[in-house]
Amino acid sequence: MELQSWLLYHLVAANDCNQVMQSAATGGGGFPGGSSGSRARDLGLRAQKKILGRVISTGAGRSLLIDDATTSLLDNLYRLAEKAVKKNPGLDKKQPEKVLKNIVKLSIKIGLLQRNQQLGVADEPKIVEIRSSLRAAAMAVVSFYELEFSFDKLYLTRSLERCRTVIQSLIGSHLTDKSQDRCHQVFDFVTHPEFLEAVFGQNSELRPTLGLLVNDINKALDAGHL
Template sequence: MATVMAGEGGFKARDIGLRAQKKILSRMANKNVAKVFIDDTTGSLLDNVYKLAKSYSNDKKESEKLVKNIIKIVIKLGVLYRNDQFSKEELCRAEKFKQKFHSTAMAIVSFYEVDFSYDRPFLVNSFDACHQGLKAMVAPHLTPKSIARVDSVFNFFKDPAFLDAVFRKESPHREALGRVVRDINKALEEGGM
């Protein structure tokens, strides 16, 4: 995060306010706060991502942490964007990230809906490109702890063992993945992805 003092000891209340917003909102990362930043479709998607993660990991606490980390990242991105904190270059990175994330979401839908189309290397590379693009965009603005959250989220989703387990045709996670795909389709139709 940018330093609070600027120039010759100039006090920047806006910087302090921005830091306070990010800190307060990240500590309150629950469904009520998330509703301000996240629409119903995305909320349903996050609920179903939680169910898929829990189905796969059998770990309620880690699955909750995954979704909370996603919410915290989205909230912080929203605060940064609403406060015009991104440079032109970072906004270009954001657009590239959005395009890559969109194509990754479409691939997930396709791999679920079309038998024998699952391509793990493609998904791993797509998630990795999204991961690196988002990190490059937010690194100047977020703390190492927040960057670690970004890493944790993407490392979960691009894990080959996770991808193989959920996309396998006879997967016990197929129903949970189907709910995620249904929400992704809805988000794509609404232009939210």
């Protein structure tokens, strides 16, 4: 079962990872060494891991890996986060860029795990659960936007925490602690009470930007990517 799209598809879709090999770079977080029993494969995985950093650090590099629909979704997620931190001193202004990069890196790393046949039969139920939890969270965002006064912070937070838990259950045995920390950073930000209030609170100035994100989510849902 393919899982080269989202951690929010959305949240990003990784295209054929062979494209990554066209660039050279250094990066962090990756695969624990020696798990495959093949020195050649281990070296190959390390090489692909090292390429991710610089490629993902630039918009041009990300465009090699992400389709137009996902790019739009990520751009609007970033804009929403950026506007939220500007209006809330309790939010770190560096977090939106970190969220964007970490979503892309995690999605590509999971895609590489699959491409290199590192995911086993025991991982299949986890992949199904990830898709289900992400879809539920996405549908909640759409509902809260489209139905006035329907925002339920506790429900959305629980939905996002479910996403965090199932993603961590998949990557915990395949990726390093640094990659697990990347996952926590993403969900620590999107579940932050001040971020959620800034986005979904009554008379929020961010509603137009949220509308753009919801439009992207609806397209992803309709296309079956979520």
